[in-house]
Amino acid sequence: MLDEAIEAYAATAREVGNPSSLHAAGRCARRHVEESRERIAAALGARPSEVIFTGGGTEADNLAVKGIYWARRAERPGRVRVIASSVEHHAVLDSVEWLVRHEGAVATWLPVDEAGRLDPATLAEALDDDVALVTAMWANNEVGTVQPVADLAALAAAARVPFHTDAVQAVGQVPVDFAASGAAALTVTGHKLGGPVGVGALLLGRDVPATPLQHGGGQERDVRSGTLDAPGIVAFAVAVESSVKSQREYAARVSALRDALVDGVRAVAPDVIYNGDPVDRLPSNAHFSFPGCEGDALLLLLDAQGVACSTGSACSAGVAQPSHVLIAMGNDDDRARSSLRFTLGHTSTQADVDALVAALPAAVERARRAGLIKSSR
Amino acid sequence: MSGGVDSAVAAARAAAAGHDVTGVHLALSRNPQTYRSGARGCCTLEDSRDARRAADVIGIPFYVWDMADRFHEDVVDDFVAEYAAGRTPNPCLRCNEKIKFAAVLDRAIALGFDAVVTGHHARLGADGLLRRSVDLPKDQSYVLAVLNREQLDRSMFPLGDTTKAQVREEAAARGLSVADKPDSHDICFIADGDTRGFLAERLGEEPGDIVDALTGAVVGSHAGAYAYTVGQRRGLNIGVPAPDGKPRYVLSITPVTNTVTVGPAESLEVGTVAGERPVWTGGALPDGPVECEVQLRAHGTPVPAVVTLVDGVLTAELRKPARGVAPGQAVVAYRPDPAGDIVLGSATIS
Numbered sequence: 042m043l044d045e046a047i048e049a050y051a052a053t054a055r056e057v058g059n060p061s062s063l064h065a066a067g068r069c070a071r072r073h074v075e076e077s078r079e080r081i082a083a084a085l086g087a088r089p090s091e092v093i094f095t096g097g098g099t100e101a102d103n104l105a106v107k108g109i110y111w112a113r114r115a116e117r118p119g120r121v122r123v124i125a126s127s128v129e130h131h132a133v134l135d136s137v138e139w140l141v142r143h144e145g146a147v148a149t150w151l152p153v154d155e156a157g158r159l160d161p162a163t164l165a166e167a168l169d170d171d172v173a174l175v176t177a178m179w180a181n182n183e184v185g186t187v188q189p190v191a192d193l194a195a196l197a198a199a200a201r202v203p204f205h206t207d208a209v210q211a212v213g214q215v216p217v218d219f220a221a222s223g224a225a226a227l228t229v230t231g232h233k234l235g236g237p238v239g240v241g242a243l244l245l246g247r248d249v250p251a252t253p254l255q256h257g258g259g260q261e262r263d264v265r266s267g268t269l270d271a272p273g274i275v276a277f278a279v280a281v282e283s284s285v286k287s288q289r290e291y292a293a294r295v296s297a298l299r300d301a302l303v304d305g306v307r308a309v310a311p312d313v314i315y316n317g318d319p320v321d322r323l324p325s326n327a328h329f330s331f332p333g334c335e336g337d338a339l340l341l342l343l344d345a346q347g348v349a350c351s352t353g354s355a356c357s358a359g360v361a362q363p364s365h366v367l368i369a370m371g372n373d374d375d376r377a378r379s380s381l382r383f384t385l386g387h388t389s390t391q392a393d394v395d396a397l398v399a400a401l402p403a404a405v406e407r408a409r410r411a412g413l414i415k416s417s418r
Numbered sequence: 419m420s421g422g423v424d425s426a427v428a429a430a431r432a433a434a435a436g437h438d439v440t441g442v443h444l445a446l447s448r449n450p451q452t453y454r455s456g457a458r459g460c461c462t463l464e465d466s467r468d469a470r471r472a473a474d475v476i477g478i479p480f481y482v483w484d485m486a487d488r489f490h491e492d493v494v495d496d497f498v499a500e501y502a503a504g505r506t507p508n509p510c511l512r513c514n515e516k517i518k519f520a521a522v523l524d525r526a527i528a529l530g531f532d533a534v535v536t537g538h539h540a541r542l543g544a545d546g547l548l549r550r551s552v553d554l555p556k557d558q559s560y561v562l563a564v565l566n567r568e569q570l571d572r573s574m575f576p577l578g579d580t581t582k583a584q585v586r587e588e589a590a591a592r593g594l595s596v597a598d599k600p601d602s603h604d605i606c607f608i609a610d611g612d613t614r615g616f617l618a619e620r621l622g623e624e625p626g627d628i629v630d631a632l633t634g635a636v637v638g639s640h641a642g643a644y645a646y647t648v649g650q651r652r653g654l655n656i657g658v659p660a661p662d663g664k665p666r667y668v669l670s671i672t673p674v675t676n677t678v679t680v681g682p683a684e685s686l687e688v689g690t691v692a693g694e695r696p697v698w699t700g701g702a703l704p705d706g707p708v709e710c711e712v713q714l715r716a717h718g719t720p721v722p723a724v725v726t727l728v729d730g731v732l733t734a735e736l737r738k739p740a741r742g743v744a745p746g747q748a749v750v751a752y753r754p755d756p757a758g759d760i761v762l763g764s765a766t767i768s
Contacts, residue, residue, distance in 0.1 A: 338525075342529060359466050411529050414528055
């Protein structure tokens with residue numbers, strides 16, 4: 042967390058008050074929340090009333106996908122199709138699949154090219170009058186590819202279909218302006234930009250219908266009931282404002298560092314494959330496939346050297362699964378399993394990159410030996 | 419780290435001894451909900467969480483390794499095939515031989531580790547000799563006796579000098595929440611403990627005769643010879659009582675004719691046991707007869723014997739006959755020793 046976010050959190054946490062209460066302490070908390078709402082709206086090109094606070098990105102994605110689906114279907118029963126990109130985060134992916142299994146939804150998954158990029162033409166072709174909503178992420182959490190969100194949103198808007206975008210990875214990394222994007226709903230979360238874990242928001246256009254997932258006190262336009270977490274929201278707002286303000290400078294610095302990382306990795310592992318869009322990508326993201334290696338073996342070895350990196354995802358028992366993103370990009374299981382993501386942040390330095398590049402050759406050699414054993418049985 | 423108390427304490431001891439320890443939990447089920455779900459309040463998901471929690475408390479890295487395919491081929495399929503061939507396999511032994519001290523060990527060595535540490539109750543000291551645990555009722559040297567010299571040289575069993583009760587006490591003292599987790603008993607891949615049902619599902623019903631060895635008469639029928647084990651007495655459902663009125667036992671299983679042969683207890687007695695695929699880790703290969711004891715099944719009572727090893731066949735002449743010697747089980751030779759009986763070698767009973 043950013044220091045200023047921690048300080049804002051602690052200062053607010055020391056005050057008592059439920060923002061929904063009418064007494065003085067409640068009014069004070071309410072003021073903090075509403076000021077935060079205004080700051081977030083201003084930073085992201087939204088109106089304050091469009092900011093719906095949630096308990097993080099997953100909840101905001103669930104609210105957008107299920108809430109908009111239910112509301113649109115209620116308006117017209119035949120409207121059951123959900124168009125989604127095939128590289129969504131599981132918060133969107135699994136929400137769509139849940140709607141298919143339990144709520145009669147029909148999913149249309151938009152393909153991506155080998156760089157993980159959506160082609161707006163595929164959306165144009167898929168749009169029809171039975172579509173409840175379109176959802177496509179602003180930038181991919183695994184391979185970092187930035188999507189042509191404005192083009193997609195414009196197509197959806199022309200078809201009068203709400204367009205949701207999961208911008209969890211994008212805010213603070215690339216310029217994000219809700220109004221200018223043309224999206225009807227946008228997900229943002231605190232912990233990806235130096236704020237606290239467990240607080241996020243759905244930016245939801247005033248005229249976009251959404252059925253609530255949870256019911257109770259009627260907070261947040263009656264769309265998201267529940268006592269508001271004033272300290273978390275204040276810290277979240279501080280982080281959003283700070284990361285948006287410093288985005289340009291941050292992106293320049295971190296992408297230079299990232300490029301140094303990519304050059305360094307290529308120098309010591311010449312057969313490495315750099316995944317994702319080489320240009321339109323998050324400044325902090327570097328994603329590779331290491332042929333012949335398993336990503337989880339590399340992770341283990343690099344972790345032991347103090348380098349924290351990520352493979353795709355694991356099932357609930359902890360078994361590594363081949364990434365659906367890499368598969369959607371046209372790769373086979375082996376290539377997907379051989380991949381590894383390095384993410385830089387505002388505290389990353391050239392020394393961190395140097396440490397990775399120094400640790401990598403031995404790790405790749407060992408992981409390759411382990412990979413040979415598995416395939417040679 | 420299985421998620422049980424033994425491997426947790428073994429990992430903690432190895433870390434406390436100054437080793438650079440990484441916890442590994444093996445995912446062995448292709449469908450993580452199917453093994454041991456429900457019945458014992460114990461399943462792979464919960465076990466993997468328990469193991470991870472223990473690793474966190476110990477302060478070591480922890481990873482799940484997916485060994486499901488190898489486990490299925492080398493242990494589960496082998497288990498079914500052995501039963502189909504009329505033998506009685508020991509899957510824990512096979513898992514040690516093929517998975518824990520082979521697939522896992524090989525991968526670990528390739529990744530730069532020096533050894534595999536497990537929570538088995540057995541001793542393996544600086545002399546390289548595998549000995550029984552001090553806790554004889556919990557001793558697991560029998561299921562480790564299949565390991566060869568290369569495997570043993572890269573293994574560590576930190577619990578061999580400790581009783582199970584002490585292991586639990588130590589786990590509690592170390593703040594490991596698995597301290598009072600119940601022991602696992604049954605075969606891990608047979609959720610409900612119904613081995614016969616598990617086999618029937620895979621091998622199908624194959625009705626055949628139960629034949630009396632003395633009279634040659636058909637005395638009953640069975641739904642599949644694979645469901646029987648030499649020495650078994652219960653569940654035979656023989657309609658015709660024996661002439662002498664004494665109970666009858668399974669003497670042999672003949673898959674070719676799908677026949678289960680039964681007879682009196684005396685006919686179960688075996689004086690000579692032959693074993694194939696021998697390993698010998700208790701010193702140089704013997705060039706003559708070795709006076710020792712042999713154990714013929716897990717938790718079986720050791721029997722004095724003379725063992726010879728000729729042309730890849732281990733032969734044990736028993737000093738007094740043993741009953742219930744089932745092909746497919748291991749014959750393990752021990753040399754009695756005040757510092758813990760020493761595993762000399764083992765072979766698969768043929």
